[in-house]
Amino acid sequence: MSNRQAIENKISSTRKYLTILKRYKTFTKQAIRENIDIRGAVERYLYLEAQAAIDLAEAVIAYNDFRKPTTMSEAFSILHEEKIIPAKLTDKMFRMVGFRNVLAHDYEDVDYDIVYDVLQKGLRDIEVFLNIIAKHLE
Numbered sequence: 132m133s134n135r136q137a138i139e140n141k142i143s144s145t146r147k148y149l150t151i152l153k154r155y156k157t158f159t160k161q162a163i164r165e166n167i168d169i170r171g172a173v174e175r176y177l178y179l180e181a182q183a184a185i186d187l188a189e190a191v192i193a194y195n196d197f198r199k200p201t202t203m204s205e206a207f208s209i210l211h212e213e214k215i216i217p218a219k220l221t222d223k224m225f226r227m228v229g230f231r232n233v234l235a236h237d238y239e240d241v242d243y244d245i246v247y248d249v250l251q252k253g254l255r256d257i258e259v260f261l262n263i264i265a266k267h268l269e
Contacts, residue, residue, distance in 0.1 A: 134194040138268065141187035145261055148180040152254060160247040174234055174241065177249060181231035184224070184257050191215070191264055204228045215267055216260065223256040 155163070155173050163170050188206040192199070197213055200206040207224040210216045216224070230249060233241060 134190065135268070138187065138190045138194055138264070141183060141190050142261060142265065145180065145183040145187055145257065148176055148183055149254060149257060149261075152176050152180060152250060156250055160243060163247060163250075164243040170243075173246060173250060177246065178231055178234040180254070180257060181227050181234070184260060185228065185231070187260075187264060188224070191267070203231075216263055220256065220259060220263070223253075224260065227253065227256065 152173070155169070155176070158166075158169055158173075163173055185203045185206060188210055189200065192206060192209055195213065197209050200209055204225050207216065207221050207228070211218060211221040227249075230245070230253075
């Protein structure tokens, strides 16, 4: 598989998770907090979405032969340094990495106000990121 195919596969995965997560936007914050099945699905798909965006950033870096990141957040810093993504989006992607880490490691301390906010508003940042990367590939 070429590096370009890897990027296209990551874009496809990221879009797939966005589509799945949009189905959960209809649930209330209370329903997400109180229903273990909905809560688990939302948390898992948000984690997968964040990871897919990180993987996409790393694939773009490899494809362009940019310096290799040492952390997940640094991947977005590199894309900013290379003038692919703007500073404001870089900051939002940093927060996404932090959110992903909470879901992965501090799952007992998850704040469902934040989960709900990410579900309702934060997915737009990933859509913006996807659009920028798609334009970069043209």
